[in-house]
Amino acid sequence: MRSSSLLLLSFLASVAAVRGASDFRVCAFNLHHFGDSKTKKSAVMHTLTRIIARCDVCLLQEVRDSKATALPQLLTGLNSYDTEHKYDAVASVRLGRSESYQEQYVFVYRTDTVTVTGQYQYPDDRPGDVDAFSREPFVVRFKAPKTVIKEFVLIPQHTTPVNTTRELDALYDVLQHMKKLWKTQNVMLLGDFNADCGYLAKKNRKYVRLITDTELVWLIEDKTDTTVRSTTSCTYDRIVVHGETFVREIVPLSAKPFNFQTEYRLTEEQALEVSDHYPVEVLLKVIKSKVPFNGATSLALTGTEETTNQFTSHSKFLSLFVLSHYVFQMLTW
Numbered sequence: 001m002r003s004s005s006l007l008l009l010s011f012l013a014s015v016a017a018v019r020g021a022s023d024f025r026v027c028a029f030n031l032h033h034f035g036d037s038k039t040k041k042s043a044v045m046h047t048l049t050r051i052i053a054r055c056d057v058c059l060l061q062e063v064r065d066s067k068a069t070a071l072p073q074l075l076t077g078l079n080s081y082d083t084e085h086k087y088d089a090v091a092s093v094r095l096g097r098s099e100s101y102q103e104q105y106v107f108v109y110r111t112d113t114v115t116v117t118g119q120y121q122y123p124d125d126r127p128g129d130v131d132a133f134s135r136e137p138f139v140v141r142f143k144a145p146k147t148v149i150k151e152f153v154l155i156p157q158h159t160t161p162v163n164t165t166r167e168l169d170a171l172y173d174v175l176q177h178m179k180k181l182w183k184t185q186n187v188m189l190l191g192d193f194n195a196d197c198g199y200l201a202k203k204n205r206k207y208v209r210l211i212t213d214t215e216l217v218w219l220i221e222d223k224t225d226t227t228v229r230s231t232t233s234c235t236y237d238r239i240v241v242h243g244e245t246f247v248r249e250i251v252p253l254s255a256k257p258f259n260f261q262t263e264y265r266l267t268e269e270q271a272l273e274v275s276d277h278y279p280v281e282v283l284l285k286v287i288k289s290k291v292p293f294n295g296a297t298s299l300a301l302t303g304t305e306e307t308t309n310q311f312t313s314h315s316k317f318l319s320l321f322v323l324s325h326y327v328f329q330m331l332t333w
């Protein structure tokens, strides 16, 4: 009986693994003053870990880790919580106009699905527009073999509320700069843009090239609430994609905030201890995964990416059905 339970467990684990294998998730999360004091709250750290472990790549903002201890603790926590994957991170230097208030951009990523192929700290010295940013973008290029797009560039930004319009417009210059420097079209801009409510007036939007350029698609719709507080509803956190190719390789309608308060049944107070923002996330299309026990079906796969995925999940379902049949036989044997 004991070995049968083990078998059942491993069967359930394989179901979970097969399901998870079809996603590639990119997230952006403003952690609200993440540093030493937050790491001392174990419930908060547990929730953060669960949230970040959903993502293949997760941009963290408002990392204020002056003692440089919080990020290593977060990574250790992630690696012991989710042993299916290994997590690592690349971080910017501490950024900000004043000595007393600095933040880092951090990209946490799964080393088994993603590799970092480039990083670049934007110098913010553009002639005529020197020092446009308070927290200059720390741009990272990722290679992700299981995605259809294969390689892409992420430009992070946590804008300063009082200068949101200017910084968002200047992000357009960063985009042009990176496209030229790294000879790529496949760029995503993401983060807490403060792009709503009092910080980005409707009348000013026409001056923001990141909004007016038709080559850019804003995936998180206006009127989406990315704030935890029940008294606020603002679309501060955004994911913006550049170029036809990248737009095509995004899973349609997958961009959304992740409401961890309802998902993990927290009170508003408990959720606010974690952050005052929800993470935002989007799925990238993945190439067909290997089909266990069913070579014939995989040989027949010559259709488009979408059809392929449907076929793959269909045959996955079939093989799981066969597997569960065996498990059932062994349990009753």
Ligand SMILES: *[C@@H]1O[C@H](CO)[C@@H](O)[C@H](O)[C@H]1NC(C)=O
Pocket (backbone or CB within 6 Å): 097, 131, 132, 134, 160, 162, 163
């Ligand atoms: C807003 O931008 C101006 C001009 O670059 C700068 O001098 C000022 O310090 C910025 N405000 C904040 C709070 O960073």
Ligand SMILES: [Ca+2]
Pocket (backbone or CB within 6 Å): 124, 131, 132, 133, 134, 135, 136
């Ligand atoms: Ca600057």
